[in-house]
Amino acid sequence: MRLRAGARTDTGRVRPQNEDAYMTRAEQGLFVVCDGMGGAPAGEVASEMAIQAIARELQNHENGDALEASPFLPHTQRLVDAVRQSNEFIYGEAQKDPRQAGMGTTIVSAWIREQIAGVAHVGDSRAYLWHNDRLEPLTRDHSLMEAHIEAGLADEGHSLPVEQQNVLVRVLGREPAVDVDVTEVPVRSGDYVLLCSDGLTRMVAESELALAIRTYQDPQQICDHLIATANKNGGADNITVVVVEVTGGWWNRLLNGVGGHLRRTLSREAASSSTLNDPRPH
Amino acid sequence: MSKLTLQYEGIALKDYAVGAGVTIGRLPDNAVIIDNPAVSGHHARVFEEGHRVILEDLRSTNGTFVNGRPVTRHVLQHRDEVLIGKHQLVFDQNAAATQPAADAPMQGLGDTVYLDTKQHRALRATLETARADAAKPVTTRAAVSSVPRRVGVLRVIAGSAEQDEYSLDGNTSIIGRSNTALVRLRGWFKPAVAVAIAKHGSGYVATAMGGKPLVNQSPLEGRHALQEGDMLTVSGLVLEFAWKEGVRAESAA
Numbered sequence: 001m002r003l004r005a006g007a008r009t010d011t012g013r014v015r016p017q018n019e020d021a022y023m024t025r026a027e028q029g030l031f032v033v034c035d036g037m038g039g040a041p042a043g044e045v046a047s048e049m050a051i052q053a054i055a056r057e058l059q060n061h062e063n064g065d066a067l068e069a070s071p072f073l074p075h076t077q078r079l080v081d082a083v084r085q086s087n088e089f090i091y092g093e094a095q096k097d098p099r100q101a102g103m104g105t106t107i108v109s110a111w112i113r114e115q116i117a118g119v120a121h122v123g124d125s126r127a128y129l130w131h132n133d134r135l136e137p138l139t140r141d142h143s144l145m146e147a148h149i150e151a152g153l154a155d156e157g158h159s160l161p162v163e164q165q166n167v168l169v170r171v172l173g174r175e176p177a178v179d180v181d182v183t184e185v186p187v188r189s190g191d192y193v194l195l196c197s198d199g200l201t202r203m204v205a206e207s208e209l210a211l212a213i214r215t216y217q218d219p220q221q222i223c224d225h226l227i228a229t230a231n232k233n234g235g236a237d238n239i240t241v242v243v244v245e246v247t248g249g250w251w252n253r254l255l256n257g258v259g260g261h262l263r264r265t266l267s268r269e270a271a272s273s274s275t276l277n278d279p280r281p282h
Numbered sequence: 283m284s285k286l287t288l289q290y291e292g293i294a295l296k297d298y299a300v301g302a303g304v305t306i307g308r309l310p311d312n313a314v315i316i317d318n319p320a321v322s323g324h325h326a327r328v329f330e331e332g333h334r335v336i337l338e339d340l341r342s343t344n345g346t347f348v349n350g351r352p353v354t355r356h357v358l359q360h361r362d363e364v365l366i367g368k369h370q371l372v373f374d375q376n377a378a379a380t381q382p383a384a385d386a387p388m389q390g391l392g393d394t395v396y397l398d399t400k401q402h403r404a405l406r407a408t409l410e411t412a413r414a415d416a417a418k419p420v421t422t423r424a425a426v427s428s429v430p431r432r433v434g435v436l437r438v439i440a441g442s443a444e445q446d447e448y449s450l451d452g453n454t455s456i457i458g459r460s461n462t463a464l465v466r467l468r469g470w471f472k473p474a475v476a477v478a479i480a481k482h483g484s485g486y487v488a489t490a491m492g493g494k495p496l497v498n499q500s501p502l503e504g505r506h507a508l509q510e511g512d513m514l515t516v517s518g519l520v521l522e523f524a525w526k527e528g529v530r531a532e533s534a535a
Binding site: 037062071072073075076114116132142161166167168169171174184185186188202203205210233234236259282 | 286290291293295318395398429451452453454456458460462474475478480489491492504
């Protein structure tokens with residue numbers, strides 16, 4: 001198994017600065033996206049701190065043991081421990097420096113080892129799995145909206161007032177301890193894992209995420225296309241996308257190389273002809 | 283005081299006070315700017331006439347729709363949905379005049395706000411009472427830490443293995459050469475991960491990851507929900523899936 005990653009972040013068209021941050025370490029199988037809290041003090045500091053804390057935790061003891069007994073695989077549990085530690089770190093820093101008081105960040109992280117992706121997240125940054133030509137969500141937002149949907153009070157996107165749509169119920173760095181949601185999923189050659197901030201998912205429908213993966217196939221091209229689409233649709237927030245392609249060994253790539261190229265060409269043609277059906281520009 | 287809420291894919295982007303009148307279009311001189319090629323430069327306008335609010339299409343290329351019907355001139359009713367290109371504008375007749383949003387349009391999506399645990403608990407409590415049936419667990423965490431009443435096991439039917447029976451306690455159980463595997467396969471040419479078995483709701487789902495594993499003598503393809511009596515064949519090892527009743531002590535406790 002081999003991982004190919006693409007990534008891109010963009011300020012968008014409304015916000016004055018980019019408070020998102022990301023990390024891709026394809027060799028290690030580690031991928032992280034953080035969205036610093038918009039407008040809040042030192043949002044960009046918090047997201048950067050979270051990334052660095054995770055990197056530090058998981059770099060030095062690559063094969064260290066998980067801190068506690070866990071139903072999850074060791075690497076998944078270590079990722080969760082690292083997310084918890086980065087929360088403590090950001091919270092501690094915020095207490096020290098009044099200019100950084102109240103800073104916070106979301107996090108979505110995936111550690112892929114031996115074909116199992118461990119995914120840990122806090123907040124409304126998301127992870128998706130592309131498997132068997134289908135896009136599956138791996139995370140549920142820790143947002144007021146999601147809480148309403150869970151309670152059966154709202155349909156997705158519809159009945160919550162605008163000013164309540166940005167309310168998060170869990171972030172890193174705001175309280176001394178945080179609950180981290182965890183999931184594990186097997187990944188196979190041909191699968192993609194997509195991590196993103198809400199600047200993407202609020203601007204681009206899930207069906208368009210799926211179409212981008214199917215059409216472009218190359219991780220960096222998928223990211224570039226999705227950022228452009230989010231900006232075209234308004235770019236109301238910072239946008240960050242990380243796309244990880246799971247590929248087979250070199251012999252698989254050799255076997256699929258010719259066929260894969262042909263498929264890409266065909267699906268691009270299909271995609272470009274479908275755009276002709278869109279409403280006519282003025 | 284009435285307002286229009288701009289939405290895309292059902293997600294509210296921005297509120298606009300109708301006031302004396304607003305124009306909607308792609309160009310920057312409009313009050314409501316929708317930067318999309320399907321939207322005309324000056325696409326439509328909304329204005330007050332007496333105590334009515336009128337929507338008028340400005341001979342746009344792709345038209346203006348209200349509740350799915352094309353219109354050229356339309357008296358807006360409360361909650362009317364105006365479709366322009368791929369964007370929607372929802373008309374609200376009774377937006378409170380005291381709302382600051384009515385005068386100053388919101389900046390983009392607005393800033394992200396965080397509810398601390400105390401506020402969140404209070405909210406949860408109100409949501410809990412509103413919840414139709416409280417049977418569903420609230421978080422995935424609760425589901426993970428609860429003790430399952432029955433657990434799946436793999437019984438070794440044929441081939442050599444370290445144990446006679448493997449209990450599928452973990453969230454993900456691996457059959458393979460990996461040292462994190464529950465069922466360890468020995469030998470250089472065995473796959474690191476041959477089969478991954480994941481807990482899914484109250485059951486288990488097996489996915490073939492490497493080699494050529496079989497389920498009930500047929501190739502294991504895609505995701506297979508394990509049933510009592512299923513036979514997995516992995517690198518010469520034959521394993522039977524079964525349910526085991528009885529309360530198991532939680533190892534983490």
